[in-house]
Amino acid sequence: MKVLSIIIPTYNTELYIERCLDSLLYNDKIIKYLDIIIVNDGSSDASLKIAKKYQGLYYDSVKVVDKKNGGHGSAVNAGLVVAVGKYVRVLDSDDWVDIDNFKEYVERLKDEKADLVVTDVRKQHLYDESELDFKFKENSDRPISIEKVKKKVLEENFFFEFSIHSMTILTERLKEVWGDGLLEKTFYVDQQFVAKIFMCAKNFIEYHINIYMYFIGRPGQSMGEGFFKHINDHERVLRWLLKTTDDNKLPEYYRTIVSRQIILMLRTHYGAYDQQKLSKQKKAEIINFDKFLKNNYGKYYQLARVSFIMKRILNPMKDSVSAKMIRYYKKGER
Amino acid sequence: MKKRERGFVISWYYPPGNSSEGLVTFKLLGHSKYFYDVWTRANQWQNVWDRKSDERELVAKNVRTIENDCSSMEKWVKNGLEYFTQHRDEYDFIMSRSMPAESHELAIKIKERFPDIKWVASFGDPIVNTPYIDAITMNGENNPFRVREYLRREKLSIPRTAKLILSPVRNAKSYLWQRDKQVGEKEAKKLRTINNNVLQKADVLIYNNEYQYEHAFSDIKLKKYKNKGRILEHSFDADLYSIEQKLKNDKLTFIYVGHLDDTRNANSLFRAILHLKKKDADLDKKVSFDFYGHLSEKNKLYVLEHRLTDVIKIHEDVGYLESLKIIKSADWAILIDANFTGLVDDCIYLPAKLMDYIGARTKVFSISHVKGAGSDIIRDVGGGKVVTHNADDIYLYLSKIIYKGYSPVPYDEKKVQQYSAKEIAKKLDCIEDELMEN
Numbered sequence: 071m072k073v074l075s076i077i078i079p080t081y082n083t084e085l086y087i088e089r090c091l092d093s094l095l096y097n098d099k100i101i102k103y104l105d106i107i108i109v110n111d112g113s114s115d116a117s118l119k120i121a122k123k124y125q126g127l128y129y130d131s132v133k134v135v136d137k138k139n140g141g142h143g144s145a146v147n148a149g150l151v152v153a154v155g156k157y158v159r160v161l162d163s164d165d166w167v168d169i170d171n172f173k174e175y176v177e178r179l180k181d182e183k184a185d186l187v188v189t190d191v192r193k194q195h196l197y198d199e200s201e202l203d204f205k206f207k208e209n210s211d212r213p214i215s216i217e218k219v220k221k222k223v224l225e226e227n228f229f230f231e232f233s234i235h236s237m238t239i240l241t242e243r244l245k246e247v248w249g250d251g252l253l254e255k256t257f258y259v260d261q262q263f264v265a266k267i268f269m270c271a272k273n274f275i276e277y278h279i280n281i282y283m284y285f286i287g288r289p290g291q292s293m294g295e296g297f298f299k300h301i302n303d304h305e306r307v308l309r310w311l312l313k314t315t316d317d318n319k320l321p322e323y324y325r326t327i328v329s330r331q332i333i334l335m336l337r338t339h340y341g342a343y344d345q346q347k348l349s350k351q352k353k354a355e356i357i358n359f360d361k362f363l364k365n366n367y368g369k370y371y372q373l374a375r376v377s378f379i380m381k382r383i384l385n386p387m388k389d390s391v392s393a394k395m396i397r398y399y400k401k402g403e404r
Numbered sequence: 405m406k407k408r409e410r411g412f413v414i415s416w417y418y419p420p421g422n423s424s425e426g427l428v429t430f431k432l433l434g435h436s437k438y439f440y441d442v443w444t445r446a447n448q449w450q451n452v453w454d455r456k457s458d459e460r461e462l463v464a465k466n467v468r469t470i471e472n473d474c475s476s477m478e479k480w481v482k483n484g485l486e487y488f489t490q491h492r493d494e495y496d497f498i499m500s501r502s503m504p505a506e507s508h509e510l511a512i513k514i515k516e517r518f519p520d521i522k523w524v525a526s527f528g529d530p531i532v533n534t535p536y537i538d539a540i541t542m543n544g545e546n547n548p549f550r551v552r553e554y555l556r557r558e559k560l561s562i563p564r565t566a567k568l569i570l571s572p573v574r575n576a577k578s579y580l581w582q583r584d585k586q587v588g589e590k591e592a593k594k595l596r597t598i599n600n601n602v603l604q605k606a607d608v609l610i611y612n613n614e615y616q617y618e619h620a621f622s623d624i625k626l627k628k629y630k631n632k633g634r635i636l637e638h639s640f641d642a643d644l645y646s647i648e649q650k651l652k653n654d655k656l657t658f659i660y661v662g663h664l665d666d667t668r669n670a671n672s673l674f675r676a677i678l679h680l681k682k683k684d685a686d687l688d689k690k691v692s693f694d695f696y697g698h699l700s701e702k703n704k705l706y707v708l709e710h711r712l713t714d715v716i717k718i719h720e721d722v723g724y725l726e727s728l729k730i731i732k733s734a735d736w737a738i739l740i741d742a743n744f745t746g747l748v749d750d751c752i753y754l755p756a757k758l759m760d761y762i763g764a765r766t767k768v769f770s771i772s773h774v775k776g777a778g779s780d781i782i783r784d785v786g787g788g789k790v791v792t793h794n795a796d797d798i799y800l801y802l803s804k805i806i807y808k809g810y811s812p813v814p815y816d817e818k819k820v821q822q823y824s825a826k827e828i829a830k831k832l833d834c835i836e837d838e839l840m841e842n
Contacts, residue, residue, distance in 0.1 A: 085774045089791075093800055096808070169800055170683065192796070283796055 073103040073179050075158040075241060077149030079142050080108055084115040086164035086285075091124050091132070093166035093283075097173040103180065105155040106132045108163075109148050112139030117163070143252030143259035150241075150248060157187065159238040160263065164285050168192070171279040178277065179238070186267060186274035187238040189281040232327075234260035235282040243270045253310060257303040261331055265311055268327050269320060298347045301339070305359055308335050312367050329370070336363075336374040409496035409840060410439040411524075412488060412514075414507040416480070418444040418469060419462035422724055424662065424756045425528045427462075429501055431641045434464030435829030438836055441495070442467060443484050443510070445474030461725060477506045484510045489517065497522035497839060500602075505531045505595055508602045515605050522839045525606035526636070529753060530620055532592075532599040535744040547585070549578035603629040607842075608835055610636045613777035615752040634835050637781075638756045639828035640763025644725060647732045656691040656806060658769060659734040661727045662757050663698045668742040670695070670703050673771060676798035678710050680806070688714040691806050693738075696730060697721050728760060736805070737761040741772035743793040751776025759823050762787065765815055769805075771798060785823070787815035 076094060080087060087108075095101055106128075108121040121134045135148050146160055157179055161167065175189060247270040252259040297304070311332050315325050342348050343356050364371045413433065417426030421444070433440045472483050488495070498521055500511035508525055515523050546553055551569055554560065560568070568574055603609065603620075609632045611617040621630040664670055673693075681687045693716045707716045722730065731737050739758055741751050751773035758778050761768050768788030772779050782788035789805075789812050791797045804810035821827060 089797060089800065092804060096800070096804065166797075166800065168796065169803060285792075285794070 071103070072105040072155040073157065074176055074238070075105040075107060075149075075153035075155030077146055077153065077158065077160045078106065078108045078163050079111055079145030079149070079160070080113060080117050080121065080163040081111040081139065081142075081145075082113045082115045082117060083163040084113070084117045084120060087117055087120050090161065090163050090166045091120075093169055093172070094161075095124070095128060095131075096169040100173055100176045101128060101131050103176055104131045105153060107135060107149040107152055108132065109135045109137065109145040111137060111141065111145040141253075141255040141257070141259070143256055143262070144254040146259070146263065147248075147251035147254075150245065150251070153241050155241055157182070157238045158241040158244060160234050160260075161282070165235070166283045166285075168280050168283060171281055175277060175279060175281050182275070184273050184275040185240050185243055186271035188232065188236050188274055188276045189238065189279055190277075191233065191235045191282045191284055192280045232264055234263045235284050237264065237267055239267050239271060246270055253303075253306060256306050257300040258307045258335075261307050261335065262310060265314060265324075265328050265331065268324050269314075297338070298342060298352075301342055301348070301352055302355065304335065304339055305355070308332065308339060308359075309362075311335070312363075312370065315367075329373070332370055333373050336370065340374070409836070410441065410494060411497045411499050411836070412491075412495040413440045413442045413499045413501065414484060414510050415442055415501040416445050416474075416477075416504050416507055418442045419724075420460045421445070425501065425503055427724055428528065428638050428756045430462055430464065430467075431639050431825040432636070432829055432832055433467050434641070435825045436466065436836075437829075437833050438466065440467045440499075442469045443487065444469055444471055445480055446471040477504070481506055481510045481513065485513045485517070488514050492518060492521075495521070497524060497836065499524040499526060500606075501526045501528060502531055503528055505598045508598050512598065512601045512605060523606045524608045524610060524835065524839065525602045526610035527616070527620070528612065530599075530611075530616060531595050533619070533623070534752070535742070535747045547578055547581050549574055549581055600626075603632075606632065608839055609633045610835070612637055613752070613754045615750050615777050616754070619748075619752045636831055636835070637823060637828060638754055638759045639823050639825040640759040641825040642763060645728050645732055645764060646725065647729055653733070653735060655689065656736070657734045658691065658693045658736045658738055659696065659730055660694070660738040660740065661696045661722070661731060661760075662755075664695075664700060664703065664740060665698065666700045666702065668740055669700050670740060671706075672743075672793045672795040673738070673740065673798055674703060674706050674710075674712065674716065675795035676802055677712060677715060679795065679799045680802060681710075681712065681715060687806075691715065692717060694719060694730075694734075696727060728764065731760055731766055732764040734766055736769045737764070737766045739768055739770040739772065739778060739788075741770075741776065741778065743773075745773065745793065749773070749775065751778065754778055754781075758782070762815070762820055762823055765820070767812060769801070781823075785816055785819040786813040787820075788812050 078087075078090060083090075091106070091108075094104065094106055106124075108124070110118045110121055118134070118136060121132075125132045125134045133152065135152060137144070137148055149160075150158065179187065244266065247266055252262050252266075311328055314320065315328060315332075339359070340356065343353060360371075363374070413429070415426065415429050417423040417429070419426055419430050426444070429442070433442070470487065472480055472487075474480050488498075498511055498514055500507045500523070502508055508531075511523055511525060515521060551565065551574075554568055555565070603626055609620070609629065611620060611633060612635070614635060617633050617635055620633065621627050660670070677693060684690070695716065696719045698721070699718060704718060707713060707718065737757075739755060739761065741753060741755065744751070754777035758768065758770075758781065762781075762785060765787065768782055770778060770782055770788055770790045771793055772790060774790065774792060779790045782790055789801055789810075791801050801810065
């Protein structure tokens, strides 16, 4: 029986994907429990060739889905269709897993009952060779109701403690709420993935082990400067998240959790407003979005406004939100 | 029969002095069809870059060395100009080789005095606009002792800020830092001037890899000189390896031969080894890591503090021929590039020792940027594994090697031969033929 499906969206990562696969396949004893799905998202380099090489070597545990380029979300969508493991998670092809902890994690998943399993993430900063661990502090050997997450959402590191990198979910449960899946040709769909998990998970457990090695330092990653380039995608995901809050069938705790997600994303979104790298056209789009938010989701509009000002006051040196944006808010220039 | 042309090569480093730059020059010139006189410094150990061994055995029939006083660079340059002026008629072209940049400085002076002389300028490493030089010249750095910088790093109360503003210690540190920066800026300006003069006046510019070549002309003002550029990689000399066959070692052996310092360091490798040792108390029975040459004090202390001396052995520097024996007899040879992630995307440096590793057909464990001169070559010729400077990444592949018997794709013999000194020297000859014809 396959215990864990690992969806690996792959786009032009020929220099990294071997590390990703080598780490997963390091422990011979657990290979038979793995359902590794490499989704080649129209790579123009040797990624597909490498993937097929591993498929040939581990045909029982590695499968390759080859598709036209459609972005990270489309690759996860394609992977989930063929996932057969009891649990499923996503692993980016330039990241990898901790070889020592991964074995323990898979062994534990075999008998696991919880809907959602949360593991720690180690963020690897290559430029200064430092590491930062993101750990969830909830301590329990038994599954905890997802409602407890409500308490956590007020804490700052929410994104990493409950992120695409830390979450493993029952495959069937996720498929029930998957619907149209993640947005195609769109960055930041990891926020959608997290939201979908909260739509379906009723309880969770934390393993307190580092699994995910999140690699920062590869040229062309969507973090950092890439944000300005992909700000329209950020808006698309925001709109999608906002729309899910209209669904009254979803439990109340979902709205609380997703609200936190939305507020943090809004803060990042508006923070780009007076950055010099952002074009006038994109700035105008932020203003338009702001109007949309005010007219349709007044509650978030107000929360975002308070959030900007508080963050600026409490943490003036590190804040990416500009003073200009705050002035804009205070004056109510709209 | 036409007389073989003779070149006047200006190279501060050259055997019998033992240094990477000098050895690269030796391997290259020794297989060329041309004659060369190498204007070099007398073999005195000046700094950490000079390994303390004498390479008297390294002699090439077509190369004569002219050693000169090296008590100061200025004197060496001045004497070089005088010597060349007296012997101008003996030479058909000149070649200058950096580092250091003073070799080019002498060539500039010769070219100014004899504008008709053909000049090949070879850059071992770029002399401007590189992270190494920026580090030395403190280029682009802000004074860390300014109050503003303290505030940028941490949130300070008003009384603490006031205390900081008035602090005589902080003010003194700030003054000294500023003074050093001015020295650095002067040095940076000098290097920029030399670089621009070389690009403008030399007939051919040699770089040792494609990344370095592109980097050298990344400034739009310098693009006009790009067509003078040629690529000539480092090489290995098959005749210098005295061991024919690899020996079977009792345990897995990793070696590093050469210079490491605070910038190019073994930090992440040592962290990975510590991680391995924590997981495996018998690690020392399975593997050894032997370092020959200079290591930073920080790295040495790390080995001692974490009781890694049973696994990591630090040895004295060895001579070049001895180092080739060590390389040949090891299972894996370690290559470490400086980690400039965040400053540059790709590694523009090609370590000369990589070629010696390849020549020995020893497997290469390379800690470098994923993309770069050395990494590309390893992937192309086979025989090695490239990992990033991340300790967990290194740990993963060391584990695979030690416990799973991981072995990289074997060397592609045909591709290896591309880097033999004979082949690279042929490329040099073509460049010089072209120079002579024009």
